[in-house]
Amino acid sequence: MDGQTRRIEMIKMLQEATKPMSGAKLGNAFGISRQVVVQDIALLRAEGYDLLATARGYILNQEAGNMVRRVILVKHTAEQMEDELNTVVDNGGRVRNVIVSHGVYGDLTGDLMLKTRRDVKAFAEKVGHNEAALLSVLTAGVHMHTIEAPTEEELDIIEEELRQKGYLA
Incomplete structure (x- = not known):
């Protein structure tokens, strides 16, 4: 899976999540390191997604x-x-x-x-x-x-x- 496809799937996961998702959980889901998750989150923010890194994990602020x-x-x-x-x-x-x-x-x-x-x-x-x-x-x-x-x-x-x-x- 290329990076763009992975980021689209990551947004889908965060949209469907009922609680914050940790970087480790996202990394495991895509077979990538937490550092790559952090980079993907930064790219998604640059695309305009309101992603928050909380003490409990990542949240897509849809509200x-x-x-x-x-x-x-x-x-x-x-x-x-x-x-x-x-x-x-x-x-x-x-x-x-x-x-x-x-x-x-x-x-x-x-x-x-x-x-x-x-x-x-x-x-x-x-x-x-x-x-x-x-x-x-x-x-x-x-x-x-x-x-x-x-x-x-x-x-x-x-x-x-x-x-x-x-x-x-």
């Missing part, structure tokens, strides 16, 4: 056209992370990513794609099990999230809830 986005600036402790993320998803939003503005490296972004409490819990457990530091430790808790929702009004509600909880910076 992006139906959502509105807003970047919000927040600040909280590591212990408050789950509550902050749950506040977004409980109000109909999706946390697309986390962004920190680093003085040396510029903007550092981590794709999250959290849309349910189950997603938030799985992310928090992964952080705990890996003893991973949150990106926000680089900026004393200050960071940004791109949040998505079906309407601007829902984004306003999410932002107000975050404000009331003291999470907006």
Whole structure:
């Protein structure tokens, strides 16, 4: 199978997937290395596919056209992370990513794609099990999230809830 055919089949797999697909799983499906998967993902993004690399695997964001986005600036402790993320998803939003503005490296972004409490819990457990530091430790808790929702009004509600909880910076 040539590379173009493989990438078409990869998109089909991601469209049909009900959960994120790891690079290893995609590589095994096509008999290629994870490095080739990463290259294929980069080529597919260049073709205009909205592919996200999350901590749980690759996702084809098929809902992006139906959502509105807003970047919000927040600040909280590591212990408050789950509550902050749950506040977004409980109000109909999706946390697309986390962004920190680093003085040396510029903007550092981590794709999250959290849309349910189950997603938030799985992310928090992964952080705990890996003893991973949150990106926000680089900026004393200050960071940004791109949040998505079906309407601007829902984004306003999410932002107000975050404000009331003291999470907006």
